Amino acid sequence: GAVVSQHPSWVICKSGTSVKIECRSLDFQATTMFWYRQFPKQSLMLMATSNEGSKATYEQGVEKDKFLINHASLTLSTLTVTSAHPEDSSFYICSASSPWTLYEQYFGPGTRLTVT
Amino acid sequence: AQRVTQPEKLLSVFKGAPVELKCNYSYSGSPELFWYVQYSRQRLQLLLRHISRESIKGFTADLNKGETSFHLKKPFAQEEDSAMYYCALSFTGGGNKLTFGTGTQLKVEL
Numbered sequence: 001g002a003v004v005s006q007h008p009s010w011v012i013c014k015s016g017t018s019v020k021i022e023c024r025s026l027d028f029q030a031t032t033m034f035w036y037r038q039f040p041k042q043s044l045m046l047m048a049t050s051n052e053g054s055k056a057t058y059e060q061g062v063e064k065d066k067f068l069i070n071h072a073s074l075t076l077s078t079l080t081v082t083s084a085h086p087e088d089s090s091f092y093i094c095s096a097s098s099p100w101t102l103y104e105q106y107f108g109p110g111t112r113l114t115v116t
Numbered sequence: 117a118q119r120v121t122q123p124e125k126l127l128s129v130f131k132g133a134p135v136e137l138k139c140n141y142s143y144s145g146s147p148e149l150f151w152y153v154q155y156s157r158q159r160l161q162l163l164l165r166h167i168s169r170e171s172i173k174g175f176t177a178d179l180n181k182g183e184t185s186f187h188l189k190k191p192f193a194q195e196e197d198s199a200m201y202y203c204a205l206s207f208t209g210g211g212n213k214l215t216f217g218t219g220t221q222l223k224v225e226l
Contacts, residue, residue, distance in 0.1 A: 004159075032212065041125075043202065043218045044160075049211055057211075093160070103212050107160040 003027055004096050006108035013084055013115055021079045021111045023094030029074035030096035034105060035067075038091040050077050074098075084115040118143040120205050122217035129193050130225050137188040137220045139177075139203030147205045149179055149186040150214070154200040163188075163201070173197070193224045 003026040013019045023033055032051050036044040048064075050056040050071035058064045066088075068080040077096075081088055091112050095105040119142045129135055141147060151163040164172045166179040166186060177188045186203060203217040 034213070043216045044214075046213055046215070049213060095160075097212060104162060104165075105212070105214060109159045 002101050002104075002106040004030075004094065004106045004108040006092075006094055006111050008111060009109060010112045011114070013113070015085055015115055016083055018080055018082045019084055019113060021081075021092055021094075021113070023077045023079070023096065023108055025075045025096040025098075025106075028096075028100045029098055030077075031074065031098040032096070033071055033077035034095045034097075035069060035077075035079050036093045036095070038093060038110070040091075044093060047079075081113065084113070086115045089113055089115045118147065118205055118207060118215050120203050120215055120217035122201075122203055122220050124220045125218070126221045126223065128223045128225060131195055132192050135188075135190045135193045135197065135222065135224075137201050137203075137222065139186045139188065139217060141184050141186065141203075141205050143184075143205060143207060145207055147207045149177070150204045150206070151175070151177055151186075151188050152202040152204055152216075154202070156199070160202070193222075195224050195226065198222055198224045 005024045007022045035047045038044045047062045048056045048058045050069050052071050052074050056069035071077040091110050093110040095107045097103050097105045121140045149166040152160050153163045154160045175190045200219050202219045204214045
């Protein structure tokens with residue numbers, strides 16, 4: 001149990017366009033989802049925390065107007081990178097948790113974004 | 117602010133040798149510490165957490181509040197232990213947010 005999926009696994013977009021990444025909890029209801037960013041050979045940096053039905057809470061230094069997060073249901077959260085630029089190219093990882101998982105975070109496989 | 121430090125980017129050991137992956141943290145309160153593992157081409161998964169005080173796949177980790185450390189140990193390394201290991205911290209009132217260290221790549225050689 002406790003499987004989290006992400007879609008797409010890999011996306012290439014042109015500079016200036018927007019791209020949406022989906023994070024789904026497949027077999028449990030996730031009251032909280034987290035979005036991380038990982039640069040090559042570096043650690044995971046938390047970008048934001050989203051609770052179902054509430055606005056996301058962004059970490060310091062993360063532009064909320066650029067990285068739009070929606071958590072409209074207990075099984076789906078989306079991250080939209082707006083007006084993407086090459087410096088947004090990265091590996092984006094989501095995780096999900098809930099009382100059902102005893103608040104343990106279960107991670108998705110990640111989405112590699114390349115902005116050309 | 118809380119911080120997690122993993123001083124070694126790469127640790128290479130021979131099969132059967134003991135392994136110790138170092139993790140130090142800085143946080144003024146009482147944190148909860150975790151070790152996560154990422155095998156090649158797989159997602160991040162929880163290996164163990166200090167409150168469980170259990171051994172997973174032969175790995176153990178003890179929280180040393182005096183030294184603010186949470187080192188991961190295994191007496192005899194196996195080839196399948198080769199992976200990326202991340203130490204992470206959460207704290208009461210932090211909404212279960214995790215702060216990760218930079219990770220240590222463990223390579224077990226035959």
